[in-house]
Amino acid sequence: MRYKNMFDKVSAKGHLAYIPFVIVGDPDAELSLKIIDTLVANGADGLELGLAFSDPVADGPVIQQATLRPLANKFSIEAGLNLIGQVRQKYPELPIGLLTYANLVFAQGIDVFFGKCNAQGIDSVLVADCPVKESELFEADAKKNNTDLVFIAPPDADDATLKVTAEKSKGYTYVLSRKGITGTEVAATKAKTDFLQKLKQYQSPPLVQGFGISEPKHVFDAANAGVDGIITGSAIVNLINQHYNNPQIMLEQIADYVSDIAQAAHTEHTCVS
């Protein structure tokens, strides 16, 4: 219900939901919590939190670099999920999504993994290397443990795929700005309206756009195209990469950046459907 409540509230004002992304435990547990507090204090409507995986094939160089820090510190998956539990305690109403890779879910036992997610108050899980056609492996255990599975809709997907994605995705649907991997090197282009329209027609949950969104301009483009929310990941993670040795500056820069994007998202957008 947290996603629904949040999207209802945000769209009632004509705003876009802003969901920032960071890797859990980066650069360390203590600072990771401070970073997350900074995201929330500066306007995040929800969180997308990534678990560090040794082989993140969907991620560009910025997020790959961030992934290495928790792995080098032996910050475990268990520690990551526990940290999210602490975040949940602090923010009981905030939608929290987990971004992970299939092997991290599989290794613990799929039921066990989703059980832990549920226990730590995680609302949704997006498995970056699980397309809708392989969703069966995870669906039953996710459902049993009250966890929404989020799927990705690429801009060039055919109608059949968009239909299945709209049906299977719960909480929200992650719509891609463009082809490729995460990163700000290739900026978002305005999403094609017809692909978003089709998802809506197939009764998709709210549409949240990610990949290549880094500036307020991209946020306005996204609003014009008709999405319900946006995700920025690499732009924030890049600030962590640059300044993690100087936490004060890092937190200030993240605060400035997040409040800029939040301001753009929390404007009354006329085209919001």
Next chain:
Amino acid sequence: MSLKERIDQVSDNSQYEYQGAYIGQYGGQFVPQILVPALEQLEEAFEAAIIDDEFIGELNRLLNDYAGRPTPLTECETFGRTEHCRIFLKREDLLHGGAHKTNQVLAQALLAKRMGKHRIIAETGAGQHGVATALACSLLGLKATIYMGKKDCDRQAPNVFRMKLMGAEVISVDNGSASLKDAINEALRDWASSYEDTHYLLGTAAGPAPFPKMVKRFQQVIGEEAKKQILEQTGQLPDAVIACVGGGSNAIGIFADFIKEEGVKLIGVEPAGHGLDSEAHGATLLRGTEGIIHGSRTHILQTEEGQIKESHSISAGLDYPAVGPEHVHLMTSGRAEYVGITDDEALEAFQELSKTEGIIPALESSHALAYAKKLAQAATEPTTLLVNLSGRGDKDLSHVMSILEENDQQGVTDAL
């Protein structure tokens, strides 16, 4: 035969067939959603090509006139020869490019052309697949970009030069463990934005569907030829077929035509590195656990939480922490047996085959040779072994030379 018996027989045989993306419970298509249409397009093109006489004719012409098929089957005069045992070598070392890799690379490159792709990307570990890709692209007028771990670029410098000579661009990958698995990650990342005009020419019978099935299909020529040749030379099928397993393409290629011959043992030899019970090996089937990596549900060397571990082998071509899904199926169903050979045992076989037969084998293939020799020594009744000599050892010369020099110095120090 009753209907029931016929149905039973069909279902029996189908145990070793792919059902969609899966073989048994292994395989699948675990990739980011963005890559699914590219894989589906590839599968469609592959299924259409292999029943098209024109495609098969063109492929066979290249395999015969350019690559040098059929390769010979050579009986060892001395190596592993005992009162009871004969060892036959399938000579993929004589294929153009120096290893079995060329078989399936020519096929995939032709397929890519047929699909209208102009650019090829590939990963490479030791550089053999990169070299094969570079030669095929040069022949067929395709642009080649090869991803290679930085560590591998350093230890396989001559192969980097070979690729560049043949016009390929080589990109050194310095993230993660800077080895083969990271080169695969980087190729997948490239493909996520380039699939419209680019084919990912994966180098082994692993990865997402349709690669395991497709690479098997294009390597099965090894086993088909070998079966015919050994029947001609001995009048019977071999008692066992032996091949080394990294990703598993040369093994599945020589196994394929023998899978339904129940009397023939299939033996895959994994790199046991410093020992199966050490931390340094690449024995994914014997010591790995089930998981999902590079698009496939398969066996992986991993931590309890699912982080992928680094593998180790004296031979770069076997140094991969996962394995093709069909080998997991062949192992769990009991059809094939998998064993380990250490770095030292492989090195010994490398030297012995060179000395006794005048054939310098690849370090990869030396694992299969070492196990064949063990079997030969243990044989108490007439035994015929078929070994896939998957590649030649020229690429390993400087590596082996430095190891042997080190061992010599060690020997001198120990003696003092």
